[in-house]
Amino acid sequence: MKNIVILGAGTGGTMVANKLAHDLSPNEWKITIVDKDPRHFYQPGFLFIPFGIYTANDVIKPKKNFLPSTVNYVIGEIEIIEPAQTQVTLTDGSVLPYDYLVIATGTRLAPEEIEGMMGDGWYKNIFDFYTLEGATLLAKHLDKWQGGRLVVNVAEMPIKCPVAPLEFLFLADWYFTEKGMRDKVELIYATPLPGAFTKPVSTAVLQSTLDDKDIRVETEFDIMEVDNETQVIRSYDEREVAYDLLVTIPTNMGAKAIINSGLGNELGFVPTDPRTLQSKHHENIFVIGDAANVPTSKAGSVVHFELETVIENIKNHMAGLPLEPTFDGHANCFIESGHGKAYLIDFNYETQPLMGHYPIPRVGPFTLLEETRANHLGKLGFKWAYWNMMLKARPMLVSNQMSMAGKVPVSEN
Amino acid sequence: MTSPNILENVTFDSDGFLEDYLDWTPDIAEGIAAEEGIVLTDRHYIVINYARKIFAETGDAPTMRGITKNTDVSTKELYALFPKGPAKKAARIAGLKKPTGCI
Incomplete structure (x- = not known):
């Protein structure tokens, strides 16, 4: 039996756990996920709380609701990660050995x-x-x-x-x-x-x-x-x-355990290959979401687009195959502009936000870089999609890599 | 005495950053610094040398926090040495690409 340990059960860790539990044989791989907080927060919802649009009830659900029963879910705090010993020690003294480690510890406010x-x-x-x-x-x-x-x-x-x-x-x-x-x-x-x-x-x-x-x-x-x-x-x-x-x-800084383990840069983010999402220093460590130092937005949409690259490259590495540089920095963000309207932007490492429609070229229903009611409804509807589709790593109608179909650059004036 | 003409022998990108950091010499640093209204001292060179070392290792200029964490130059002093956007200004004088910064 081999071990995969996932650190952090937020957006990234939860999706990785679901996908790996689906893809890997339970007779061969034991998947463990660790997080200190049993509550899963819908973080995009925090924005609406100050204005009385959402309350705490809208943004909290138990983490265990989103994790498959076949995954070993540990509520605990990380003391230290030791890549040389390929193990993680928790503050209660328990030790988790790993063959593969997925770091999904996010950011914290400092x-x-x-x-x-x-x-x-x-x-x-x-x-x-x-x-x-x-x-x-x-x-x-x-x-x-x-x-x-x-x-x-x-x-x-x-x-x-x-x-x-x-x-x-x-x-x-x-x-x-x-x-x-x-x-x-x-x-x-x-x-x-x-x-x-x-x-x-x-x-x-x-x-x-x-x-x-x-x-x-x-x-x-x-x-x-x-x-x-x-x-x-x-x-x-x-x-x-x-x-x-x-x-x-x-x-914003990376998790304290990352810093204490010497795995972070000056802000505690893990140096990560921006295309393969493998740690730059340890070949059996992969990083997803805010915890990585990759030059794209720290956002849930990015985590969603990174998922396939992380999973495929863990499996490639297991099979002794070369890693695929498939992540392109793709991010998209709804921007609430008030009065029931919102913008939507879509970009990646190389391409600036473009005008056009999303996710279906020339149709929409969302309009890029313009303020519309449909975009606002998309933002509100995303809460349902987050809880019901995204965390469970179910297919959604958006592609991981940014598409140029039907998009036009904003004219430079 | 450094003539400003020394900058005519090397190529700059559209943002005004040196195309190839290997073209850099201390004379070029002085030329760029003069354009920025800065006279270089040993304290500037602590930052410049650190920035060039990091660029050689990672391909990116260091952030302000990276500079202050790994040298004895404080953020306050960094602003005094390279007023208005120290990370960007130090990178330009050190002959590096514009820092990719943050998205």
Whole structure:
């Protein structure tokens, strides 16, 4: 009997467990999956919690509901991974030997990386919305808030779901408009990027939306500290942005166990081949999702598109065959723009977001890089697809590699 | 005395970054730094040498966090040495490709 150990039972780990349990003989392979939290979070739903659109009930289900019964599910915390001994030790002292290891430990927020972030204002007038706790407390705060300067700040890149800060601002504009107090709220986006988004073409489209909604952008803002006393955030080049309410997207880092095991880069992300998704340093380790350092978005759609490459390459390696460089960095993201509409963007390592229809060329139902109601309904419908199709690694109507059919580049003006 | 003309002997890409990092010399670094309004010191060279070493190993320029974690240069000092976008500016002066950064 040989062992495959999967670290992390979030989106990536759960899909890998389902697919491997389906594809491999249970007489030959024992599959073990480890996670410290028994709750599975539908993380895209966190965005809607501050505005009262979703509550905790919409975004939590037990992890075990999504794991096949043939998989050994261990609730425990990783102490250390030792590639030389090919084993993982948990904090309770139990040891899991492996023939293959799949790292799916995701990212975590590290607000403590920024001076003053966790000072007196933390969870009083400083909130995150990338955790259930932060999003829930922010909902309570917004409900009673009388208005003022709301600053959304991205601490440093990369972050999970890089469009979410913009979506937060668009939804905030809508929320305060509905409450009849938009004129009492100033919306400001302070980002370390040179523009509204990471890709120039989307930046141009999104910037005009920001202008329409009267959201001011402070670019190339690398936060040095939060001054809780005077309520300003200060950048390394000595710029200050004053806030009444600060919504932070703190530094994102890899799991502590990855860092403690010496398997991560300076942020704790695992150096990974961007095409084969094999660890750059250990041939029997594969990495899926946010835990990898590959230069694409840290997003659920990416995990979905990576799945087949990871599974096929584990099987190729088992059979002594060369690995296939099939992952192309494909990502797609719905971008909620408020007022019941959304954008959809689709891109990969080489190609900028394009205009066109998705997933069926020239038909849709979704329209790329345009703000439509269908895209918004797609985003809401995705919750059902996530719980019922994606986690169980059932086929969906989208292809892993990006298709150019029916797509046209945005004209450069 | 370094003449700015030294930059005419090498090729730059459309973003203004050196095409081939092996073409780089300290004189070229000074030429690019002069364009950026920077006079290079030993402290700049700690960053430049580290960035070139990482680029040779990985094919990508280091991030700000990578620089501050692996040298004795703090983020604050990095901003003083290479004002306005230190990672990008240091990469350009070190003769490296524009950092791929983050998506």
